[in-house]
């Protein structure tokens with residue numbers, strides 16, 4: 001998933017000895033960091049990000065390829081402890097594709113139990129069934145120019161609630177027209193709290209997308225990826 005670079009460096013990992021892997025108890029993590037939310041409804045709010053390693057997709061515009069592999073194994077307890085050290089209100093679980101690791105589901109529940117406002121950024125190819133009801137799901141629908149449109153799991157749409165959000169990364173006018181069609185086909189604006197249209201960095205200007213949205217009076221929110229404006233998308237710092 002595309003997501004913010006950190007304002008602060010990642011937590012020191014002096015305790016970050018890889019945990020012994022126990023089925024269902026560990027996750028492979030690329031980074032945990034504190035930053036401003038760069039996208040979505042809570043844009044600009046201080047948030048802890050837990051970036052899980054790995055993704056089954058290969059979107060042409062992906063800006064988190066460094067999360068495809070590597071990472072370290074951590075227990076849910078260790079992740080929860082690292083998150084708690086920041087005393088956050090908001091926590092975002094992202095990737096990569098966080099749902100590619102089954103232990104993501106108990107992690108989400110653990111973070112909700114701790115009292116945080118938890119969101120999940122997911123690419124839309126894997127089922128969101130089983131995600132804790134308290135989690136705000138931010139679900140991508142991959143457009144034609146992403147190269148991964150065929151991977152969209154549209155069964156997910158029926159699992160969205162009025163607290164959730166749907167995101168389209170728009171690369172060109174054809175993507176925009178496709179998103180407009182999906183908006184209508186699935187009545188997305190009535191189904192979720194926000195439909196987010198984000199211009200693909202370096203491919204489409206925010207201004208051009210804004211003008212299209214206004215011309216069509218679309219019930220969507222334009223987002224400009226604050227983290228790219230502030231930190232040029234530098235990973236993990």
Ligand code: SF4
Pocket residue numbers: 001002055056057058059061062063064065095096097123
């Ligand atoms: S879903 Fe696409 S954009 Fe997100 S991490 Fe995977 S390849 Fe990158």
